[in-house]
Amino acid sequence: MLLINCPWCGPRDETEFHYGSEAHIAYPEKPEELNDEQWAEYIFIRNNPKGWYAERWVHTASCRRWFNVWRNTINHEFGPSYKPFTKQPSRPK
Amino acid sequence: MVNLKQFRESPLKGSKLGSKSTIYLQEKPFATTLEIRVKQTSGAKGKIEKVLKIKLPTKVGSTFRNKDFTVLTLGPDWWMIVGATTNHEKLIRKSTGSQFVSIVDTSAQRTFIEVSGKYAQAVLEHGWENDLNVQNFPGGSCAQGILARTPVIIYYGPIGVYHLYVRASFAQHLWNFLTDAATEYLAK
Numbered sequence: 001m002l003l004i005n006c007p008w009c010g011p012r013d014e015t016e017f018h019y020g021s022e023a024h025i026a027y028p029e030k031p032e033e034l035n036d037e038q039w040a041e042y043i044f045i046r047n048n049p050k051g052w053y054a055e056r057w058v059h060t061a062s063c064r065r066w067f068n069v070w071r072n073t074i075n076h077e078f079g080p081s082y083k084p085f086t087k088q089p090s091r092p093k
Numbered sequence: 094m095v096n097l098k099q100f101r102e103s104p105l106k107g108s109k110l111g112s113k114s115t116i117y118l119q120e121k122p123f124a125t126t127l128e129i130r131v132k133q134t135s136g137a138k139g140k141i142e143k144v145l146k147i148k149l150p151t152k153v154g155s156t157f158r159n160k161d162f163t164v165l166t167l168g169p170d171w172w173m174i175v176g177a178t179t180n181h182e183k184l185i186r187k188s189t190g191s192q193f194v195s196i197v198d199t200s201a202q203r204t205f206i207e208v209s210g211k212y213a214q215a216v217l218e219h220g221w222e223n224d225l226n227v228q229n230f231p232g233g234s235c236a237q238g239i240l241a242r243t244p245v246i247i248y249y250g251p252i253g254v255y256h257l258y259v260r261a262s263f264a265q266h267l268w269n270f271l272t273d274a275a276t277e278y279l280a281k
Contacts, residue, residue: 008153009154
């Protein structure tokens with residue numbers, strides 16, 4: 001099981017969390033001007049890197065807060081987690 | 094006027110099990126709880142603190158206790174006050190006025206199970222996934238999480254007693270789990 005570090009509650013088991021896919025995807029500035037293809041890209045298209053990936057998780061069973069965390073998609077190693085709207089820590093080595 | 098209190102019934106009907114020398118479980122029903130949601134930076138937080146005459150703890154998992162009530166910090170903007178009165182609710186509503194605050198009386202939502210005795214920690218560790226050791230969970234801590242697939246708030250009182258706050262509809266399930274986990278310690 002993954003041990004995920006919630007910025008508010010500390011390290012907790014994966015079963016307390018839900019996954020929220022890639023982090024730092026901004027809502028389109030003018031959504032009314034997007035065509036279907038661009039809208040689909042915003043909704044569905046995500047990076048799928050081999051290695052470090054900044055993603056969103058929500059601590060459903062405890063503080064109910066969303067946060068961002070670096071995770072390595074090869075070995076599931078977790079990097080630093082950080083609160084939303086704060087500076088993103090640099091990509092772990 | 095009829096006193097309605099005589100008709101109320103708790104989900105576990107005040108069940109008890111075991112003894113203080115090994116493991117003791119008891120339902121302590123009917124505590125009044127108020128849940129407050131307010132931003133840490135909001136001016137309304139100060140007004141709530143004025144009504145309660147305390148400072149709300151800021152760190153998630155920390156608590157405050159005085160002779161009237163206990164405050165549990167459940168999230169960065171989320172507090173649960175156990176043992177508050179309906180008068181507190183009225184006063185907070187009045188003092189915060191139209192500010193962006195949520196105060197909800199959740200008394201009927203949960204019931205309370207007290208877990209105490211020598212093996213209290215051991216019994217909870219049968220299902221609680223987080224560290225209960227005193228270094229990481231000292232007296233006066235609280236945590237929300239999953240116990241036997243049930244959402245539970247654990248408050249570890251300064252007197253070494255665990256208080257479990259569980260939704261009324263899950264209470265019987267949690268009680269069955271706890272009594273099952275306690276079986277091996279009862280005979281010790």
